[in-house]
Every structure is written in C-alpha cells, then in structure tokens.
Amino acid sequence: xxxxxxxxxxxxxxxxxxxxxxxxxxxxxxxxxxxxxxxxxxxxxxxxxxxxxxxxxxxxxxxxxxxxxxxxxxxxxxxxxxxxxxxxxxxxxxxxxxxxxxxxxxxxxxxxxxxxxxxxxxxxxxxxxxxxxxxxxxxxxxxxxxxxxxxxxxxxxxxxxxx
Numbered sequence: 707x708x709x710x711x712x713x714x715x716x717x718x719x720x721x722x723x724x725x726x727x728x729x730x731x732x733x734x735x736x737x738x739x740x741x742x743x744x745x746x747x748x749x750x751x752x753x754x755x756x757x758x759x760x761x762x763x764x765x766x767x768x769x770x771x772x773x774x775x776x777x778x779x780x781x782x783x784x785x786x787x788x789x790x791x792x793x794x795x796x797x798x799x800x801x802x803x804x805x806x807x808x809x810x811x812x813x814x815x816x817x818x819x820x821x822x823x824x825x826x827x828x829x830x831x832x833x834x835x836x837x838x839x840x841x842x843x844x845x846x847x848x849x850x851x852x853x854x855x856x857x858x859x860x861x862x863x864x865x866x867x868x869x
Contacts, residue, residue, distance in 0.1 A: 721757040722750035723791045723855055736760050741833075742767075745803025745826035746796040748833040753809055756781075757788040769827060769834040786811040789864050790854035801828040808843055810853040812867055819843050819853075 720731035732754040734740035735747075742748035748767060755763040761778040768776070789810040796805045803826040808819045822838040846853055852863035 720750075721754040721788065721791075723793075724750070728754070736763050741831070743833075744796070745798055745824075745833055746793060746805050748826060748835065749796075749805040749807060749824055750791065750793070752835060753788075753791045753807075756786075756809075767833075767835055769829070769836045772836045784813075786813045787867070789817075789867075790852075792853070792855075802826070803828075803833065808853075810864075812864075815868060817845055817864075817868055 718728055720726050720728045720733075722732055724731050732751040735742050735751040736755060736758075742751050752764060752767060755761070755767075759782065761781040764781055765773070765776070765778055789812065792808040792810070794806040794808065797803060804823055805826070806823045808821045810817070810819045812818075821841045821843040823841070824838040825836045826833050827836055828834075846860040846865075848859070848861035848865065850860045852858050852860045852865075854864050856863050
C-alpha cells in the first residue's frame with residue numbers, strides 16, 4: 707500500500723500487520739478516540755500513519771524534545787511504498803519502552819527496510835516516540851517468506867514489484 711491509497715477501514719486489515727481491521731486497530735488512535743496503551747501499540751499506529759500519510763499523528767506522537775524540527779511537510783515528501791511491518795521484540799517498564807522492528811518499503815524501485823530499536827517514554831498518560839537506533843538487515847532471499855506477511859514466498863509476491 708502506498709501513501710496515496712485509501713482503504714475501507716471496516717473490511718481492510720490494518721497496515722500494522724495485525725489480524726484486525728483498520729477501524730478496530732489503529733484508526734481509533736489516529737482519530738484521537740483512543741491512545742496507544744503500550745509502546746508496541748504506539749509503534750504499530752505510527753507505522754500505519756506512515757502508510758496512510760497521517761503525518762499530523764506522527765508529529766503529535768513524537769516527543770517534542772526529540773523532534774529536531776521535523777514537520778508534516780517534510781514527512782510528506784517521502785515516496786515510499788510500504789510493504790509490511792515485522793515486530794521483533796517489545797519491552798515495557800512503567801514509563802519507558804523499546805520496540806525493535808523492520809518496516810519494509812520500496813523507494814526508487816529499491817527494496818529496503820527501516821530496522822530500528824525505537825525508544826518510547828510515557829508522559830501524562832501518553833506514550834511518545836523519542837528516538838531510534840538504526841541497524842542493518844539483510845534483504846529477503848527469493849525463497850524466504852514474503853515480508854508483507856502474505857504467506858507466499860518473496861519471489862512470488864513483493865519481489866514482483868521490483869524492476
């Protein structure tokens with residue numbers, strides 16, 4: 707799904723990779739009707755916000771002390787086609803959490819991933835993203851399970867999107 711696509715929130719699985727529909731999963735956070743109750747929930751809702759171009763939500767859930775001047779307009783300049791999210795680990799203490807994930811995308815016909823250990827803090831009952839440690843990952847092999855969680859082999863699925 708790329709940033710220009712829309713989805714039927716009542717029938718389409720949420721972009722964050724859960725088995726729930728968007729209206730049951732990330733949409734309540736995006737609309738302000740709910741807040742993410744865990745660091746992983748916030749990270750998943752932030753991933754969905756990237757996919758759906760809800761850049762206001764990304765700014766709102768980024769701790770102001772770590773924002774470094776990033777704006778909605780800057781976020782909107784990306785031309786990524788998001789493919790899937792893989793949560794590798796998630797930990798939470800009372801006011802601090804970390805989530806390690808891979809967010810796969812295609813940009814300029816090249817496959818890549820944001821592989822990051824993200825840090826979160828809880829302020830006034832709300833989890834906020836602070837910063838992340840970027841890591842390198844290997845690209846999937848042709849016979850690996852596809853990164854979009856389709857259940858197909860990579861070569862039979864997302865690899866076909868590459869030129």
